[in-house]
Amino acid sequence: MRVVANIGPAEDKDGGQLKAYIDQLKQEVRDLGKLDGVISPSIYDTAQLLRFEPPANPDDVEKLVDWLLRQQQPDGGWGGEEGSDSLPRHVPTLAAVLALHEKAPESRKAQAQAAVSRGIGFLRWTAKVWRRDSAGSLPDDIPVAAELTLPLLLSDKTTQRLLKMLPRRSRRLRALLKPVRRLLGRSRGPFKMPQRPLVSQRNFNAVHALGARRKRLITGMLYMASRSSEGRAPMHTWEAWDKKAGLSFWLARSLMPWPIGLGARAMSLGLWPAKLGLWPVKMGLWLYLKKRGPMPGVEGMDAMDVMDGSGGIGHSPVATAVWLRALRELKNRKLLWRLLDKQRFQRLEQSATDFLERSSKATLTSIPGAVPTVWPINRFEQTWALFGLYVMGLLKEGPVMEAARPQLDELRQVLNKNKGLGMSDHFVCDGDITATTVSLMVDTGRSHPLDRVILDRFMRGQHFITYDYELQPSVTTTAHATLAFALVGRDTSHLVGLLLGWQDPEGYWRGDKWHKSWLYTTAQVMIALAWAEKKRLLRADGQDALRRGLKALLDAQHPGGGWGFTRVSTLAETAYAVQALYALKDLPLFDTVKETVGKEDIKTALRRAARWMTAQEAHEADLRRASGEKYSIHKEKYWIGKELYCPYRVDRVFELSALVALQSDPELRSTP
Structure with missing residues (x-):
């Protein structure tokens, strides 16, 4: 993944702001796994x-x-x-x-x-x-x-x-009673017609x-x-x-x-x-x-x-x-x-x-009995937050990597011990978290010969599963498996074929069973395909899917510069889109002038996103100070459990890592 240039204190007028983002990000990374994960109440x-x-x-x-x-x-x-x-x-x-x-x-x-x-x-x-x-x-x-x-x-x-x-x-009770009711009259108690339901079971x-x-x-x-x-x-x-x-x-x-x-x-x-x-x-x-x-x-x-x-x-x-x-x-x-x-x-x-x-x-509500939909989630929290840093190029050097190093070392030990990773050390290993952790290990120089064997554990025919006996495959799990296979040097053609088949005519990837927002699903697939392209594993149909996905993503940017799968832009969803654009912006595929969209279009979209995210972060910081809460009191819930939920630290690290990368990138600080 591309390394962000100098993420130390910037020398421009926004240097103090960038340093504040970095300090917040380092603290969130150090806190990963505490309380066995923090999560919104269900x-x-x-x-x-x-x-x-x-x-x-x-x-x-x-x-x-x-x-x-x-x-x-x-x-x-x-x-x-x-x-x-x-x-x-x-x-x-x-x-x-x-x-x-x-x-x-x-x-x-x-x-x-x-x-x-x-x-x-x-x-x-x-x-x-x-x-x-x-x-x-x-x-x-x-x-x-x-x-x-x-x-x-x-x-x-x-x-x-x-x-x-x-x-x-x-x-059929109503139908069976109709002739009896007609014969005996409406007032006969034992044969009184049931009241019409407010909600029909047929639904x-x-x-x-x-x-x-x-x-x-x-x-x-x-x-x-x-x-x-x-x-x-x-x-x-x-x-x-x-x-x-x-x-x-x-x-x-x-x-x-x-x-x-x-x-x-x-x-x-x-x-x-x-x-x-x-x-x-x-x-x-x-x-x-x-x-x-x-x-x-x-x-x-x-x-x-x-x-x-x-x-x-x-x-x-x-x-x-x-x-x-x-x-x-x-x-x-x-x-x-x-x-x-x-x-x-x-x-x-x-x-x-x-x-x-x-x-x-773990819900941070201070209300006894207010509980989350799933817990503990400490390994999920660690893996996904670090993945947000990885995608934005923040796990190569600098102060953020210093904070992340103990977390990465701990994940490597658990991965070797359990031959996989689950949401916690007490839950069965799943393919999604395992594949994402393998990608982190390989990219940060912690690869192990076991990694290839560990991935095979979750292959079922041509599909890469999250859990045994699941009713349908997951788009994002398949994307994370594609990324892991590409990084360890495995053939990804069968997984890429599945991803291409799930792309809709508009260019998006939707309908994942672990996340409600199409922006997250689309971003994860595009990140995986981008890495397959870097490893020269992508054929012409895969490159065409990337082009259509990029165009759809740019067209979906709101006038203010943010993204959201509704009409309202959110920090988290804008961070998802920024992750995808970062994965694409250095690909040679988008160098040529023949492309419908190219690198300059990506950079322009990222500059607009940087301005919107900076303003929105300042607004939400005021709300947090006013409410006394560490995380925004109206945090969006897009992750799918028994109901929609928000893993606070994961989304917060996604947001801060996008802000740090955008403000520290010299190509994006200049006016287009």
């Missing part, structure tokens, strides 16, 4: 925690209710700005409606019920976005596990009562079908996951599992006596349908107890021991809260309670409680 997780594991202090409950009320948008929804795409907003909106309806204290009842009414109105008028025709499918950029969490919330009895929804299996046929497919995959993974102590993707959605499937998973833990494990495995593999009951598991328990008697304290006999090394369930606060409630209710199940080690039970309970408290601190 409406869905916080609302569900309020329902299932509320704070013991009534004042904290009131603070959570007030926080949920403040997050509601003027259109009645939660989880995004008014007028934004409503598809990722239904899960947080439904969760908030249920929490406010069930848990609002008397002092907030009237305000909460008004908010609930507006939320129901939002759901009523936007539910059709989930409707697809018989040949259609849901987009790839729906929230993580929406196919499980949305049906879970829709099936709640309170939801069906509030929305006047018929159960899915009773859709959600596609998401229910996708959820059924996901549950089949989870069922096939249960026994495999039970053999590992690290967090895995299925565990991240533990709260949405079928209860019987969840119980069979608990009982399939490693070291279970064979009668119990055999029955649980029969259920997890689908050999015994869950709807017929838990008889295989119960018979296994009966056989074991008859032969051995009660065995409290036997290692591995804890039916609830699905906790990973973070102290939570699947790095999910809501899954941990629901699990904690189930753990406490386990005392009422006498047969299972006889098998539990009582001291271990207390340790598990305390560990889950501590996990929720620590995850709440």
Whole structure:
């Protein structure tokens, strides 16, 4: 990657400003990984925690209710700005409606019920976005596990009562009752027609079908996951599992006596349908107890021991809260309670409680019970923030590299130890973070012979996966794999072919499952293709895709100089675009005068971006000082989890690294 010339204190009139940016950037880099990552609070997780594991202090409950009320948008929804795409907003909106309806204290009842009414109105008028025709499918950029969490919330009895929804299996009830009603009259009580629903279940046929497919995959993974102590993707959605499937998973833990494990495995593999009951598991328990008697304290006999090394369930606060409630209710199940080690039970309970408290601190809200959508994320935070420095050429020399060196050394050690990298040391390694870390290691002189082998771990045919059993590949994961393959000298033709096929006619790359903004997706692909071009691995069709992508990116720049996938420019999205332009501006491909867009067009766009970003950063700095918050109080949430979220340090490093590079580049400081 191109090295930015002299990023020490500048001698021009903006030298003091540049030095301030560098100092802020160095501090953010040093802080990477602290608190195991900092991240915006999640409406869905916080609302569900309020329902299932509320704070013991009534004042904290009131603070959570007030926080949920403040997050509601003027259109009645939660989880995004008014007028934004409503598809990722239904899960947080439904969760908030249920929490406010069930848990609002008397002092907030009237305000909460008004908010609930507006939320129901939002759901009523936007539910059709989930409707697809018989040949259609849901987009790839729906929230993580929406196919499980949305049906879970829709099936709640309170939801069906509030929305006047018929159960899915009773859709034909109205049609069946029509002739009876006509025969007996409208006033006959037992045959009274159900009230017309405010929201029809037909809107959600596609998401229910996708959820059924996901549950089949989870069922096939249960026994495999039970053999590992690290967090895995299925565990991240533990709260949405079928209860019987969840119980069979608990009982399939490693070291279970064979009668119990055999029955649980029969259920997890689908050999015994869950709807017929838990008889295989119960018979296994009966056989074991008859032969051995009660065995409290036997290692591995804890039916609830699905906790990973973070102290939570699947790095999910809501899954941990629901699990904690189930753990406490386990005392009422006498047969299972006889098998539990009582001291271990207390340790598990305390560990889950501590996990929720620590995850709440990571949101920086100072509100007990306000939790993020995923946590811990320290390795993700380190890798992605350093990748922002790498793309802007700040990992070669200078004071920023001095701050980043310990972080890079630590990632190298973990990569070698685990043969990959996940969002934390306690979560399964994923292809996206691993490929990006390999790129960082190679470019900073920390390459290792293992790197080529590590990348092969995530190849499935022609695809590079993020996690096993995923339903669709990721555009950005494929882009990061392309970059890593190019840097280690591997053939990238199959991956480049996939990227070219995903480019739309306008020149953009959209619809990634890990990020909502097309600017991020497009930038990551263009960075990868630019490196493939530098390594002379790109053919004519790939070069043409770069040209079209560059033209689309330049055309999308707003008149003020910023970028945003809505009409409003944002610092983070402008930084994404600047990263892509930096990767392209030194390519010989854009030297010739025959090109539709060339280097001068790129430099002009970067100069405009520099002016806009400088002014916007000054404005947001004033907002931060006024609010006393370290990060902007209205920070955009474009990263996709169970709902949209913002990893504060990652986006902040992206913004500051773009500002530092733009202001320290002598070619861009001159007037065009």
